[in-house]
Amino acid sequence: DGGITQSPKYLFRKEGQNVTLSCEQNLNHDAMYWYRQDPGQGLRLIYYSQIVNDFQKGDIAEGYSVSREKKESFPLTVTSAQKNPTAFYLCASSIGRQILQPQHFGDGTRLSIL
Amino acid sequence: DQQVKQNSPSLSVQEGRISILNCDYTNSMFDYFLWYKKYPAEGPTFLISISSIKDKNEDGRFTVFLNKSAKHLSLHIVPSQPGDSAVYFCAAHSNYQLIWGAGTKLIIKP
Numbered sequence: 001d002g003g004i005t006q007s008p009k010y011l012f013r014k015e016g017q018n019v020t021l022s023c024e025q026n027l028n029h030d031a032m033y034w035y036r037q038d039p040g041q042g043l044r045l046i047y048y049s050q051i052v053n054d055f056q057k058g059d060i061a062e063g064y065s066v067s068r069e070k071k072e073s074f075p076l077t078v079t080s081a082q083k084n085p086t087a088f089y090l091c092a093s094s095i096g097r098q099i100l101q102p103q104h105f106g107d108g109t110r111l112s113i114l
Numbered sequence: 115d116q117q118v119k120q121n122s123p124s125l126s127v128q129e130g131r132i133s134i135l136n137c138d139y140t141n142s143m144f145d146y147f148l149w150y151k152k153y154p155a156e157g158p159t160f161l162i163s164i165s166s167i168k169d170k171n172e173d174g175r176f177t178v179f180l181n182k183s184a185k186h187l188s189l190h191i192v193p194s195q196p197g198d199s200a201v202y203f204c205a206a207h208s209n210y211q212l213i214w215g216a217g218t219k220l221i222i223k224p
Contacts, residue, residue: 042214105157
């Protein structure tokens with residue numbers, strides 16, 4: 001059963017701490033994305049990757065970092081430089097960015113500050 | 115500056131009636147529009163899409179209408195069912211990125 005798995009579902013961060021959100025897909029999709037959702041707002045793109053070992057900044061990349069060492073994995077690190085990290089984070093994938101294919105989403109990680 | 119706006123945060127509709135969700139956009143370069151549905155504690159799931167060269171696309175109970183001159187699109191659900199209660203997001207494509215609206219919460223009353 002193919003899909004996207006995000007973990008953990010809930011995460012708490014202390015001040016000055018880096019935390020990493022996991023995203024794994026077994027859909028054999030080339031493109032992967034990280035979005036942030038805040039209450040009353042649409043999804044905003046943090047980072048995206050079209051292919052292994054390549055990724056690009058989205059609209060709100062400051063304070064975040066990513067890696068794409070494997071096709072199926074696209075972890076997101078929320079660094080201490082991100083001053084307002086409390087949000088709902090969604091990972092998505094699609095067959096490719098050149099073709100307009102719908103994005104498939106994981107169930108999200110909710111990050112809160114202790 | 116929101117390029118994609120869903121001005122109704124919530125909408126309540128009687129079961130069996132038509133649900134109409136609206137979305138306005140400002141960028142005339144958007145060439146493709148998508149609707150996603152989201153249940154609580156889950157990620158959004160793709161519902162239906164429309165290219166800017168069309169004015170209507172239909173899939174079962176779901177129809178999306180696009181009015182390019184008004185920069186407006188709408189999603190019609192007929193007939194509305196209890197399982198349709200969810201948050202609906204409109205998204206527009208430009209330059210290989212999706213720009214998302216804030217969502218409309220649809221509540222189907224029995």
